[in-house]
Amino acid sequence: MELSCHCGGVTITLPHAPDEIIRCNCSVCRKTGFLALRYPENSVAVAGKVDGYVRNDMSDEPPCLTLWHCPSCGVVTHWTLLDEWPYDDMERPDRMGVNGRLLDPELAKSLPVREVDGASA
Incomplete structure:
Protein backbone atom coordinates (compact mmCIF):
# COMPACT_ATOMS: atom_id res chain seq x y z
CA MET A 1 0.00 0.00 0.00
CA GLU A 2 1.50 3.33 -1.05
CA LEU A 3 0.71 6.73 0.49
CA SER A 4 2.01 10.18 -0.36
CA CYS A 5 2.09 13.75 0.84
CA HIS A 6 -0.03 16.39 -0.92
CA CYS A 7 2.49 17.16 -3.69
CA GLY A 8 3.66 13.56 -4.12
CA GLY A 9 7.26 14.42 -3.26
CA VAL A 10 7.27 11.92 -0.39
CA THR A 11 5.90 8.42 -0.74
CA ILE A 12 5.48 5.86 2.01
CA THR A 13 5.03 2.18 1.26
CA LEU A 14 3.29 0.19 3.99
CA PRO A 15 3.66 -3.59 4.35
CA HIS A 16 -0.13 -3.99 4.69
CA ALA A 17 -3.28 -1.98 5.29
CA PRO A 18 -3.57 -0.61 8.84
CA ASP A 19 -5.71 -2.30 11.48
CA GLU A 20 -6.55 0.90 13.34
CA ILE A 21 -5.91 4.62 13.59
CA ILE A 22 -4.45 6.03 16.79
CA ARG A 23 -5.61 9.49 17.79
CA CYS A 24 -3.27 11.03 20.39
CA ASN A 25 -4.06 14.24 22.25
CA CYS A 26 -0.46 15.38 22.83
CA SER A 27 0.31 18.91 21.66
CA VAL A 28 2.23 17.81 18.54
CA CYS A 29 -0.47 15.43 17.31
CA ARG A 30 -3.25 17.92 18.08
CA LYS A 31 -1.53 20.85 16.38
CA THR A 32 -0.38 18.95 13.29
CA GLY A 33 -3.53 16.83 12.95
CA PHE A 34 -1.40 13.66 13.03
CA LEU A 35 -3.31 10.37 13.24
CA ALA A 36 -0.93 7.46 13.80
CA LEU A 37 -0.64 4.20 11.94
CA ARG A 38 2.01 2.18 13.77
CA TYR A 39 4.33 -0.28 12.05
CA PRO A 40 7.68 -1.92 12.81
CA GLU A 41 10.19 0.65 11.58
CA ASN A 42 12.01 -1.60 9.11
CA SER A 43 8.75 -2.67 7.44
CA VAL A 44 7.97 0.79 6.00
CA ALA A 45 9.77 2.38 3.04
CA VAL A 46 9.97 6.18 2.83
CA ALA A 47 11.09 7.76 -0.45
CA GLY A 48 11.70 11.42 -1.21
CA LYS A 49 13.20 14.32 0.66
CA VAL A 50 11.91 14.97 4.17
CA ASP A 51 12.76 17.53 6.85
CA GLY A 52 12.68 16.60 10.50
CA TYR A 53 11.73 18.22 13.78
CA VAL A 54 13.16 16.57 16.89
CA ARG A 55 10.52 16.90 19.55
CA ASN A 56 12.32 18.41 22.52
CA ASP A 57 9.59 20.54 24.07
CA MET A 58 8.81 18.28 27.03
CA SER A 59 10.75 19.80 29.92
CA ASP A 60 10.60 16.67 32.11
CA GLU A 61 11.50 14.22 29.33
CA PRO A 62 14.46 13.97 26.93
CA PRO A 63 13.79 14.05 23.17
CA CYS A 64 12.81 10.64 21.78
CA LEU A 65 11.37 11.14 18.29
CA THR A 66 11.65 13.02 15.03
CA LEU A 67 8.53 14.24 13.25
CA TRP A 68 9.09 14.29 9.46
CA HIS A 69 7.41 16.46 6.83
CA TRP A 85 17.18 6.02 22.95
CA PRO A 86 17.24 8.27 26.04
CA TYR A 87 15.51 5.94 28.50
CA ASP A 88 17.75 3.53 30.40
CA ASP A 89 14.80 1.88 32.13
CA MET A 90 12.89 1.06 28.93
CA GLU A 91 13.92 -0.84 25.82
CA ARG A 92 13.60 1.12 22.58
CA PRO A 93 10.38 0.03 20.84
CA ASP A 94 10.56 -1.22 17.25
CA ARG A 95 7.97 1.10 15.78
CA MET A 96 7.33 4.22 13.78
CA GLY A 97 4.21 6.23 13.10
CA VAL A 98 2.82 7.02 9.66
CA ASN A 99 0.29 9.84 9.33
CA GLY A 100 -3.14 8.28 8.85
CA ARG A 101 -4.27 11.51 7.17
CA LEU A 102 -2.39 10.25 4.09
CA LEU A 103 -4.89 7.38 3.72
CA ASP A 104 -7.73 7.37 1.25
CA PRO A 105 -10.64 8.94 3.23
CA GLU A 106 -12.93 5.97 2.63
CA LEU A 107 -10.39 3.54 4.09
CA ALA A 108 -9.71 5.88 7.03
CA LYS A 109 -13.45 6.06 7.83
CA SER A 110 -13.67 2.26 7.91
CA LEU A 111 -10.92 1.83 10.54
CA PRO A 112 -11.46 1.77 14.30
CA VAL A 113 -9.96 4.73 16.15
CA ARG A 114 -8.04 4.15 19.39
CA GLU A 115 -7.75 7.20 21.65
CA VAL A 116 -4.38 7.66 23.38
CA ASP A 117 -3.83 10.16 26.20
CA GLY A 118 -0.41 11.48 25.22
CA ALA A 119 -1.09 14.80 26.92
CA SER A 120 -0.92 13.19 30.36
CA ALA A 121 2.00 10.86 29.64
Missing part, protein backbone atom coordinates in the same frame (compact mmCIF):
# COMPACT_ATOMS: atom_id res chain seq x y z
CA CYS A 70 7.66 17.19 3.12
CA PRO A 71 9.75 20.35 2.53
CA SER A 72 7.68 21.24 -0.54
CA CYS A 73 4.07 20.98 0.61
CA GLY A 74 4.66 20.88 4.39
CA VAL A 75 2.53 17.79 5.06
CA VAL A 76 3.64 15.78 8.11
CA THR A 77 4.29 12.27 6.82
CA HIS A 78 5.64 10.17 9.69
CA TRP A 79 7.62 10.02 12.91
CA THR A 80 10.58 7.86 13.89
CA LEU A 81 12.19 7.19 17.23
CA LEU A 82 15.69 8.52 17.79
CA ASP A 83 18.47 5.97 17.33
CA GLU A 84 19.99 7.09 20.64
